[in-house]
Amino acid sequence: MYDPLVHSSIEQGVSYPASYWSANTSLQSLGTSLQHDINTDVVVVGAGYTGLSCAYQLAAQFSREVTVIEANNTGWGCSGRNAGFVLRGTGRLGLSQLSKKFGLDTAKLFHQEYGAGIAQVHRMIAEGNIVCEPQPSGYLKVAHTAKLGRDLPVQAEYLQRNFSYPVQYVSADQLKRDYMQNTQAFGAIRFPDCFGVNPMALAQGYASLAKQSGVVAYTGTPVLQWRQQPKGFIEVQTPSATVRCKQLIFATNGYTPKNLFPQLNNACLPVLSSVIVTQPLNAEQLEVSGLNHTQLVMDTRALKYYYRKLPDNRLLFGGRSAVHGKDATKPIYPARLLNALKACFPMLESLRYDYHWSGWVAVSYDDLPRVCEAQPNVFYSAGYCGSGVSFSTLAGLRLAQLAMGHGLPALPLYQSSLRPFPLPGFRRIGQQAFYQWGRFKDHFLS
Numbered sequence: 001m002y003d004p005l006v007h008s009s010i011e012q013g014v015s016y017p018a019s020y021w022s023a024n025t026s027l028q029s030l031g032t033s034l035q036h037d038i039n040t041d042v043v044v045v046g047a048g049y050t051g052l053s054c055a056y057q058l059a060a061q062f063s064r065e066v067t068v069i070e071a072n073n074t075g076w077g078c079s080g081r082n083a084g085f086v087l088r089g090t091g092r093l094g095l096s097q098l099s100k101k102f103g104l105d106t107a108k109l110f111h112q113e114y115g116a117g118i119a120q121v122h123r124m125i126a127e128g129n130i131v132c133e134p135q136p137s138g139y140l141k142v143a144h145t146a147k148l149g150r151d152l153p154v155q156a157e158y159l160q161r162n163f164s165y166p167v168q169y170v171s172a173d174q175l176k177r178d179y180m181q182n183t184q185a186f187g188a189i190r191f192p193d194c195f196g197v198n199p200m201a202l203a204q205g206y207a208s209l210a211k212q213s214g215v216v217a218y219t220g221t222p223v224l225q226w227r228q229q230p231k232g233f234i235e236v237q238t239p240s241a242t243v244r245c246k247q248l249i250f251a252t253n254g255y256t257p258k259n260l261f262p263q264l265n266n267a268c269l270p271v272l273s274s275v276i277v278t279q280p281l282n283a284e285q286l287e288v289s290g291l292n293h294t295q296l297v298m299d300t301r302a303l304k305y306y307y308r309k310l311p312d313n314r315l316l317f318g319g320r321s322a323v324h325g326k327d328a329t330k331p332i333y334p335a336r337l338l339n340a341l342k343a344c345f346p347m348l349e350s351l352r353y354d355y356h357w358s359g360w361v362a363v364s365y366d367d368l369p370r371v372c373e374a375q376p377n378v379f380y381s382a383g384y385c386g387s388g389v390s391f392s393t394l395a396g397l398r399l400a401q402l403a404m405g406h407g408l409p410a411l412p413l414y415q416s417s418l419r420p421f422p423l424p425g426f427r428r429i430g431q432q433a434f435y436q437w438g439r440f441k442d443h444f445l446s
């Protein structure tokens with residue numbers, strides 16, 4: 001599998017992974033490969049949520065001539081591979097951590113902005129009449145130990161009091177009665193405004209919106225190099241053609257290859273996240289597991305598991321995967337996920353999985369993404385740390401506003417570029433150490 005820390009350029013024209021989403025979504029081609037030189041106002045590299053949302057806003061709101069260049073196809077990266085959790089947040093810092101780091105007033109602005117992320121997804125779905133199977137809302141953050149379960153009422157009250165966030169504390173008994181018979185769940189906080197979608201259908205819908213607004217897109221076309229020319233334009237090199245533009249926007253996130261933009265690659269740690277989708281649960285399995293609802297679920301482990309029931313009663317269950325791309329398809333990784341699922345739900349012992357796939361999420365050094373102008377007329381948004389469905393959609397709008405010279409909300413997300421990792425060559429060693437520590441913490445310290 002392509003590995004952004006190993007390969008100097010991204011592979012091109014590769015088919016979608018054999019995921020549940022690509023098997024169950026109508027896939028439209030966004031364009032063809034670029035064969036002739038062109039001039040355009042703005043080049044957006046990458047056709048995931050960030051790139052498509054940005055291109056759409058630039059064309060629809062600001063009447064810019066926009067060209068999207070994608071190495072593979074619409075939603076080929078994380079945007080067509082994720083679990084479809086539309087969450088209120090991004091990065092790895094919760095509101096109390098943001099408040100400790102930046103103060104309560106700034107944390108309130110983050111909360112507002114993250115709410116705008118969810119609203120922006122709703123808006124895009126409505127504007128494009130996107131059929132992406134949005135499920136009734138609700139996200140359960142589940143304590144995986146009794147000790148963590150005892151902290152939940154205080155945490156829920158903190159969010160209600162300081163952020164007027166109408167979250168709900170769900171006791172361990174209530175959780176069993178109303179939501180699930182997970183033997184490793186000791187209560188939850190329920191967030192009312194998050195919901196699940198078919199992520200690939202969402203990406204396809206964003207692509208249609210962009211195209212309808214006049215965006216031109218080329219797929220199967222990797223950007224190999226780019227350089228700023230003295231006369232103020234930027235030259236973007238692809239295998240068969242050169243594109244000249246005034247502004248260049250990188251929406252390549254965890255898939256940014258090593259040599260494309262080293263400043264961006266060195267500021268992200270590409271981490272594999274992996275998902276299995278089981279066979280459909282029958283009526284008895286739904287009954288005994290209690291999983292007869294569409295709430296999104298994630299636990300409090302350092303090495304988190306997340307799951308949801310899909311519209312056809314299959315379970316999607318995800319978590320960490322291999323460290324290196326070359327190991328991503330080893331059977332041990334889906335087997336581990338299935339074992340973890342059955343450890344939570346022993347009554348589903350006979351369940352098998354039908355699909356397994358992985359994708360590269362971009363972890364940033366300080367656990368927060370950035371939307372920025374990295375150098376004059378060169379922009380990027382990246383570093384969502386595996387939580388980017390709603391925020392990347394908003395980030396596309398923020399990128400477009402930034403490129404048009406508009407001011408952005410006064411948030412750390414928009415006031416600096418991503419910090420490079422101190423010893424970028426040792427990122428994978430750090431990741432392995434984190435996994436060891438996480439396993440220890442989850443077993444002995446939580």
Ligand SMILES: Cc1cc2nc3c(=O)[nH]c(=O)nc-3n(C[C@H](O)[C@H](O)[C@H](O)COP(=O)(O)OP(=O)(O)OC[C@H]3O[C@@H](n4cnc5c(N)ncnc54)[C@H](O)[C@@H]3O)c2cc1C
Nearest residue numbers: 046048049050071077078079082083085223359387388389
């Ligand atoms: C298994 C998994 C589960 C996840 N679940 C969730 C979830 O439930 N909720 C959530 O909020 N987030 C989730 N995420 C993260 C979320 O999917 C991402 O944050 C989001 O999709 C990022 O979108 P993007 O457009 O920035 O990047 P991507 O969708 O990754 O798109 C980047 C694109 O850039 C292209 N590209 C890269 N280099 C070049 C080049 N040189 N030339 C041309 N094109 C190039 C790639 O081909 C790719 O299509 C998950 C991720 C994974 C992998």
